[in-house]
Amino acid sequence: MKKIAIQGVAGCFHDAAARQFFDGQEVETIPCDSFPDLFEKLETDASMLGIVAIENTIAGSLLANHELLRKSNHTIIGEHSVRISHVLCALPGETIESISEVNSHPMALMQCEQYLRRHPHMRMVEKFDTAGSAEEIAREKLAGHAAVCGEFAANLYGLNILEKGIETNKRNFTRFLILADPLLAGELKPREEQLNKSSVVFTLPHSHGALSKVLTILSFYDVNLTKIQSLPVVGREWEYRFYVDLTFSSYFRYRQALQAVRPLTNEFRILGEYEERVGIN
Numbered sequence: 001m002k003k004i005a006i007q008g009v010a011g012c013f014h015d016a017a018a019r020q021f022f023d024g025q026e027v028e029t030i031p032c033d034s035f036p037d038l039f040e041k042l043e044t045d046a047s048m049l050g051i052v053a054i055e056n057t058i059a060g061s062l063l064a065n066h067e068l069l070r071k072s073n074h075t076i077i078g079e080h081s082v083r084i085s086h087v088l089c090a091l092p093g094e095t096i097e098s099i100s101e102v103n104s105h106p107m108a109l110m111q112c113e114q115y116l117r118r119h120p121h122m123r124m125v126e127k128f129d130t131a132g133s134a135e136e137i138a139r140e141k142l143a144g145h146a147a148v149c150g151e152f153a154a155n156l157y158g159l160n161i162l163e164k165g166i167e168t169n170k171r172n173f174t175r176f177l178i179l180a181d182p183l184l185a186g187e188l189k190p191r192e193e194q195l196n197k198s199s200v201v202f203t204l205p206h207s208h209g210a211l212s213k214v215l216t217i218l219s220f221y222d223v224n225l226t227k228i229q230s231l232p233v234v235g236r237e238w239e240y241r242f243y244v245d246l247t248f249s250s251y252f253r254y255r256q257a258l259q260a261v262r263p264l265t266n267e268f269r270i271l272g273e274y275e276e277r278v279g280i281n
């Protein structure tokens with residue numbers, strides 16, 4: 001049985017992502033109230049895995065999760081992308097007109113921004129989770145409230161669906177990372193010949209062409225950059241930390257590239273090496 005910490009409660013997208021990633025295996029998902037809470041739980045139980053959303057194709061990166069990941073000593077052992085489709089749901093008897101407040105996870109509200117802007121009588125109130133919002137409306141019998149969540153969550157908590165597919169664009173995908181304690185990661189991560197992706201983080205000196213030199217080296221070793229996210233270094237004004245995702249077909253060449261890049265960077269760390277799995281499902 002795999003124990004996997006998720007952000008949210010049963011029926012949320014983290015729950016769905018964990019079950020899809022470990023399809024065919026026995027999985028127990030452990031609900032967490034927030035991403036910091038999830039990382040704390042991971043620290044207390046080395047046998048527990050974690051899954052965290054890292055970016056969405058409409059709402060962008062979950063910036064805080066980059067920092068949480070860097071500060072934790074957990075390693076990425078895999079990735080999974082999920083097609084996110086949202087419904088608007090409420091207690092039986094409610095109509096779109098009777099809804100005055102809409103509850104959901106902030107990323108989910110962002111993904112439905114256009115729909116919600118067309119319905120200004122619904123006040124947006126952020127909650128910790130999509131499915132958690134549906135559960136709360138059902139449990140507390142909150143009249144005039146609607147949740148934005150997946151269809152499975154609406155059904156799970158017995159709410160009526162008022163509208164389906166309310167995300168701004170149907171190409172709405174969230175990419176999740178699967179995390180493990182470094183000792184466990186050795187056992188769980190794919191074999192070397194299957195590894196074709198990694199996530200690394202570093203800072204750069206303020207010198208001419210520092211980033212450009214790094215990118216040139218990566219390109220020389222046929223390492224492809226699939227994502228670059230910069231975040232401010234707290235306490236060092238106008239300095240940035242770069243979170244970079246790399247894909248490669250030769251693990252050996254990729255390792256050579258890292259060796260060449262490291263001396264040009266500071267605070268370099270590999271956050272994980274894994275198998276690319278961002279296909280559309």
Ligand SMILES: O=C(O)C(=O)C[C@]1(C(=O)O)C=C[C@@H](O)C=C1
Pocket residue numbers: 007008011012013014015053056062084105107108128129130131174
């Ligand atoms: O609230 C949920 O259902 C979650 O799993 C969280 C979350 C997120 O953190 O981005 C996951 C996927 C969707 O992008 C919306 C919300």
